[in-house]
Amino acid sequence: MLSKQHIRGIVYLAVIVLVVALVAIFATKRLPITLKVADTPKVEMATDTLFRFDPNTVTYDELCMLGVDKRTAVGIIKYRKAGKVFGIAEEFALCYGVSDSLFQRLRPYIYIGEEFATKPRPHSDTLSYGNACKKSRFSPRPFEKFMIDTVGVEYLRRIGFSTRQAEALIRYRERGGGIFSMNELRDCFAVSEEMADSLSHFVILSVRDPHEGLIEINSADSATLRRVRGIGSVTVVAVMQYRKFLGGFAKKEQISELKCVTPENFKQISEQIYCDSCKISKIDINFAPASEFQYHPYMTRRAVKLILEKRESKGGWSSIGEMIEDGIFSKEQAESIAPYLLFGTTPQSFD
Numbered sequence: 588m589l590s591k592q593h594i595r596g597i598v599y600l601a602v603i604v605l606v607v608a609l610v611a612i613f614a615t616k617r618l619p620i621t622l623k624v625a626d627t628p629k630v631e632m633a634t635d636t637l638f639r640f641d642p643n644t645v646t647y648d649e650l651c652m653l654g655v656d657k658r659t660a661v662g663i664i665k666y667r668k669a670g671k672v673f674g675i676a677e678e679f680a681l682c683y684g685v686s687d688s689l690f691q692r693l694r695p696y697i698y699i700g701e702e703f704a705t706k707p708r709p710h711s712d713t714l715s716y717g718n719a720c721k722k723s724r725f726s727p728r729p730f731e732k733f734m735i736d737t738v739g740v741e742y743l744r745r746i747g748f749s750t751r752q753a754e755a756l757i758r759y760r761e762r763g764g765g766i767f768s769m770n771e772l773r774d775c776f777a778v779s780e781e782m783a784d785s786l787s788h789f790v791i792l793s794v795r796d797p798h799e800g801l802i803e804i805n806s807a808d809s810a811t812l813r814r815v816r817g818i819g820s821v822t823v824v825a826v827m828q829y830r831k832f833l834g835g836f837a838k839k840e841q842i843s844e845l846k847c848v849t850p851e852n853f854k855q856i857s858e859q860i861y862c863d864s865c866k867i868s869k870i871d872i873n874f875a876p877a878s879e880f881q882y883h884p885y886m887t888r889r890a891v892k893l894i895l896e897k898r899e900s901k902g903g904w905s906s907i908g909e910m911i912e913d914g915i916f917s918k919e920q921a922e923s924i925a926p927y928l929l930f931g932t933t934p935q936s937f938d
Contacts, residue, residue: 639696642673643703653693656864659684672703674732681794689865735772736765736793746786752777765793798861804842805835805866817855822847832884835867837926844884864926871929872910873903885924890915905930 636652642663645653650660663682673679676697680690733742743753755777760766766775772790773783802815804826812823825845830836839862843853870880872894881891893915898904907925910916916924 637696639698641698641700642679643700654865673699674704675699677734678791686863688863732789732791734791736760767793767795801859801861804839804860804862815856815859817852834927836862837864837867838862867926869927869929873898873930885920
């Protein structure tokens, strides 16, 4: 027969086991919410589909497949419909919304069709140096278009500048950070009206960077983010953690989703930042293991469960629209998650 002391010990042990079991159950249920950033599975940067294209004929859908965001793609199509012809690949970089990183990634795949490519003028249509000296002080026009902000002294001499004029023009453009209009070119004392008129059809001008002076939030480190007025030490940590969970910001408005950012604070912050959506990590939803997307802020437990169940039975999806039809995402949820999804090897945008 057990003594009172033994019975008391058994009761205490049972209570301890029960408490441990409850703690374990509670911790398991809370895991997705309390998961630390360090435990989050690393999402590798996916590679968009790249193929050879002519900016004069490429379609909106093809631009989206190449990783160009919808707004920029629409701008390029409108730019072209307004009569713009891309004579050289570098002119594609001048389109509004085409970032340096995007152009560098697409540059090896750009080709200009023969009917659009800038062609040199016949020699007879261009004044020889001797004839130019007789008719004017300025010698022949160039044979092809050129970037006024990248040519050197030797090139400028070949198209009619003297050494002193060429050097003066280069100093002028360096002081101003570039030449952005023909009026700015005419304002240079080394360029006469006659020179400017003769060069006007050949000069490719630089476009002012709309993001100049702003901070890119997908590549900024903590010290850089701290330079943004309105972002303190607490907000810096929150921004970097949320960026890692998301895989990068598709638009700067996502900063306002953080609890520590008030509407007034976001208005101040948004004036100082921008985001390059080409730098976000994408998830191949048809092949990625659950560990790569189950903790994404825009993924619900229900969506994860349905993805795993239906992916196995139907073999995957070809568009975000199919996932809406299958009841995995609502339209609002799809708008949020679409920038982060790949279907096979094709980047997905929400239509």
